[in-house]
Amino acid sequence: MRPRPDITAPLSWQFPTPQQSTLSSGIEVWHYRLPGQYVVTARLIIELPLSVEQPQLEGISSLTARCLAEGTIDHPGLSFASAIENLGAQATGAAGNSTVQVTLEAPVTSFGQALPLLAEMTMSPALADDDTDRLKVSRLAEIGQQESHGPYLASTALRQCLLGADSRLTRPAGGLSASVAALSGTEVRDFHQRHYGPRDAILVIAGDLEHDQVEAYAQASLGSWKSATSAISPAPVRPGPGRRAIIDRPGAVQADLAFGWFGIDQADRRWAALQVACTIVGGSFTSRINHRLREELGYTYGVSLEAMPFRQGGLIYLTAATRTEVALAAVAEIMDLLALKQAFTADEVSQAINYMRRSAPLLFDTAESVAGQAASLAAGRLPIDQVSRYLEELANVSAAQAMDAFTSLVTPASASIIAVAEAGGLGASETTAPWLQVPVAPLA
Amino acid sequence: MLKCVKQTFPLSTSTLANGLRVAINHDPWVPGVAVNLWYDVGSSDEQRGRTGFAHLFEHLMFSGSANVANGEFDTIMQQVGGHSNASTNFDCTNYYEVVPASAVELALWLEADRLSTLLERVDQTNLDTQRDVVKEEKRQSHDNVPYGDAFEHLLALTFPADHPYAHLPIGSMADLDDATLDDVHQFFRRYYRPDNLIVSLAGAIEPDRGLELVNHYLGEVAMAPTNPRPTVAALPAMTALSRQEVVASVPQDVIYLTWRIPPISDPGNDALNIWLSVISGSMTSRLTEGLVRTNLADSVDCYDLGLNRGNSVVVATAACVEGVSPEQLEEAMSSLWEQAINQGPTAVELDRAKRLEDLQYLSDCASTRSRAEHIGAAWALFNDADEINHHLDDIHALTTDAVAQAASQWLRPEQRAVLTYRRSA
Structure with a gap:
């Protein structure tokens, strides 16, 4: 057997620094040029804490985000998914504790055509009743699935006792059955209109693309977005009593x-x-x-x-x-x-x-x-x-x-x-x- | 016309004097190297009464060897900033390390030490502890979760009881209890040998240097007499529709359907997989539109298990929306399935499925870890390490006729088996 080799210290490394720019709409762009990465990931991060949800409508932020890819004003119904998928791309929306994130993955060759679709689903989704109703039922089934797993029950119980009872974060981002069951398309559309906007939004783009291209695509797609949303800060969280x-x-x-x-x-x-x-x-x-x-x-x-x-x-x-x-x-x-x-x-x-x-x-x-x-x-x-x-x-x-x-x-x-x-x-x-x-x- | 991405991964391959195969993909853009070891042994090689053994053995590979103490493998990995793991499947056992380029030599030395000298260190205490750990893994992944026994039932429905694919890699508690140190010695000698191993490197390493290092550390592992795996006879598609119903404490009624198909290395397998993508791979696919958007199913998914000895298996699964019975869902699904088989995919559907395969495949190959695994898998399963560089060309060459023909030969509704989970009252 050969002797155990020594190792030298690895080369120093830093997380990549993005090229930054700001679109006319105020959205900040962080572009990470990564040679050899032929699938581009774009993420639009919109400031939207869960604490804005009214208690009786908890889960609405998540439901709205999930419905974004179900159709837009310009591409109603399945024609939106067709447009995205015909480019070999995929797009989804998800709500977290303090932001909503809309994610696009596309090959470098079609990214320029796919980014306007990310913009479209974010700025002018249809949020049709059929789709909100269907995804509401899907969320209710998801709650049943989650609650049938022991680790989920344990971590949920912990969250409830570790945070103050007034915190929205004691409950799942997707909401619980009672509030989710009460959601409707009207409320989802209203939520989108009131809370989605370019204020404080950041667009992250990573992949093998030149910065000039990225800036042009981003400006053309999201540069004209206007919305009168007001700034919202997440509610502070306090420790709970424990259990x-x-x-x-x-x-x-x-x-x-x-x-x-x-x-x-x-x-x-x-x-x-x-x-x-x-x-x-x-x-x-x-x-x-x-x-x-x-x-x-x-x-x-x-x-x-x-x-x-x-x-x-x-x-x-x-x-x-x-x-x-x-x-x-x-x-x-x-x-x-x-x-x-x-x-x-x-x-x-x-x-x-x-x-x-x-x-x-x-x-x-x-x-x-x-x-x-x-x-x-x-x-x-x-x-x-x-x-x-x-x-x-x-x-x-x-x-x-x-x-x-x-x-x-x-x-x-x-x-x-x-x-x-x-x-x-x-x-x-x-x-x-x-x-x-x-x-x-x-x-x- | 939309351009397709053409990404080429430079690849060097070589076979050492002891039979070990080496593949190297140099990637100048990344700081690390993924080291992947693909051993041609999995749960399909297990003997009756010893199910779960290949996986239990995989755990013992981390319990030390002549020059590495029990637990030291992971300590060394942590010290260099690497990450490592292993998995056991039906056909293979796969080990990997992803390390900074400066530590690739150490990773290869660790692998050489356990391939040469594992039996000098493994003892009854290691075996007993890892047996307990594996039993906890089985409880955590299978026994304590809803639908955790689904695949056990599906395989039993799809293969005869004595078939190598009739049981899961995790095995049974009773067989795990019966495993002995003597089994460990025999298994190691039979399967852990250089001519049964493919080492793939991907990342910041030049091909000449990579080959030199693999040869230096693993080239000196002694050859063993050739002992090829027995061939497993191909089974035809199923003909008598077999069914099983499980009543259990599950959150939703769910149906699972399976089909026996040719193995993953069969030239027709790509056509079957792209057909699955047409019917279930995206928001616009036929089953998503016909079952999910019509509020019959909460979700639907179809996939190939990727098996390679005689047959593979297609699984289709759908969860019932509240108020829809498994019978209604199965009938609706079978009807859409039959229609799709009879019509074949349209040119638009096929083109879309090909583009989504581009995205999926390029995403999979973006990280060095999965790229090294792809290369090793393709060499082992297709005898073609370079498959990574023509996989998408092969997919794009598929015609609607070829896809329709493959599906109608292997995936007709009457060729299925059905497993139903019904919620207990």
Whole structure:
């Protein structure tokens, strides 16, 4: 066997910097020229937080976005889908927490003809009653599908307790059955008219195209969009009371475990240090919790730990599925490891930092992934060089900073815990599940 | 006339003295290299009573080898900033690493170490732990989710019980329990050999350098006596309509239909796949228009499982809108299906399906990871590593007649099997 080869440090890398311009309509264009990427991704990001939805109409933003591709004033019904598909392109709309995003994917050869169709579906969709009714029924079926999955039930229950009850984000973006069932085409059309506009919108385009071409296509497609929408900021989110509970799911053969904490956004000075800590504790294959639960005990197929930022604040989630009979033992193991009885070592920290810094260039090797990351910067209202700044910050995170960031946000006592399982099989008692007896402690 | 994209991926191929095949696609625009290993062994090679073994074995490939401790493979990958994983399918077991260009040599060394010396490290503890992990994977992906047993039923409906495709790669709990260390040794010796392996590199590596490195690390793995896979006889299309109904706690009534078709490497397979795209691949396809837009189905999807030993399988699935029975949906679907078979695709439909295949294929090939996998798969399945460079030409050469003829030979409604999920009260 040959000796193990040494590796040299990889070449330095920065997330691509886009060429920026502004259309007559005020829309900012971020163009990423990516040679060799023959499928172009365009994403139009429109400022439209879910908090604008009236409580009785929750789900309307998502339903409106989903209906955009169903037909336009100029291309009613299926003639719109035909026009897009005849170009070998695909377009969809989706509503997130703070923005609506309309996405187009097209080969470089037809992108110039496809972009006007993205503009058309965004500016003048038909939103016909037949289509809104059909997609409403589809959303209701989707709710039924989602609620039949244990991990979904666990993460939904967590979200409800981690955020203040007044927050729209405690409920799914697509809305719940009661409000969705009440939606109609009239309300969808009204919602579009009142809230879709170029104000604060950003158009991300990534692929093998020259900037002059991109600018001309974008100006011709979206340069004349006018709309009198007013600026809206997402409502601030506040921490909720937390909760610890077992949710009975009869017939389940696994327990879906979810731990959660109220977290931070990317502007917080602890963000990079928290990412390092999460990677060490449960956010990577070699993490402490995954190693213990999967590789030593064989309790689970895998564990994940993730910090999810909102514009302000965020959530921190840890999830794992285990067979029912070891679920409470798994909770005890997780609580033990969350306590960080052993401080992070310098090796753990350097490994986590190397992993995140060196893998970044490999994650962004397609137009779709670059556009996706750029859209997430745009949706978060983050600086255009945020990825490179973040990678720089990561390089300087110390073990002490990672420990401090983690313990200031995540402790066993402050964990909300939801177990979705066949409750009778768990064997929960004061001895086997002491955490159930203790309310969630607020962080100091 | 709209121009089509023509993207060419430069490709160098070579076969080493020990039988290992190497393919290299140099891409000057990316910072990393994808290393893909395609072993010609999958669940269709498993013996009776040992279902799930190929996949269990795949897990053991991460449990250490002579010079790599248990768990160290992933630690090394993390240290260099790479990502790696593996998957086991019916016909193959696939391992990959995507690493910065500076670490490609290390990835090849890791692969060479486990291909040469896995048995020096694997022990009963590794086997027992990974058996438990795999059983959790089965629970998570199949046993604890609605419709999680659908494919088990579909394969049993589509193939005789002793057929290599009659069971799923995840296997059964009982067979997983029965797996022994001796099975591990035999399986490794039988299938994990250089002449049963294709290594594909895609990314920031020159072909000469890539070949030199693969030869340096994997070229010295000892040859084994040739032991070709047995041929699996092709089965004809089904003739007696077989049915099964499952009553379960599922959120929607759903129908699944299957057809036996020729294997993915058959020259007629492209025509069948483009026909599936015509009927279900987009918003304007026939079943979407005739079932979804008419409020009978909530969703509809048709696809080829991409199998290659004797046969492949087409699956069509549709979920009932509330108030529509599975019988109504199946009747409507069969009627549209038959009409589409009888009429054949129109020129406009075929052209649209070809353009959407352009988009799908180019998107798939955009990342080095999936490109390396495509290249290895094409070499293994079609004996044609360069298929990546003429796949779209082959698709664009298909005529409406060829597509109609293939569909009418293999996909007639009476050739289907049907699985129905009905919600329990």
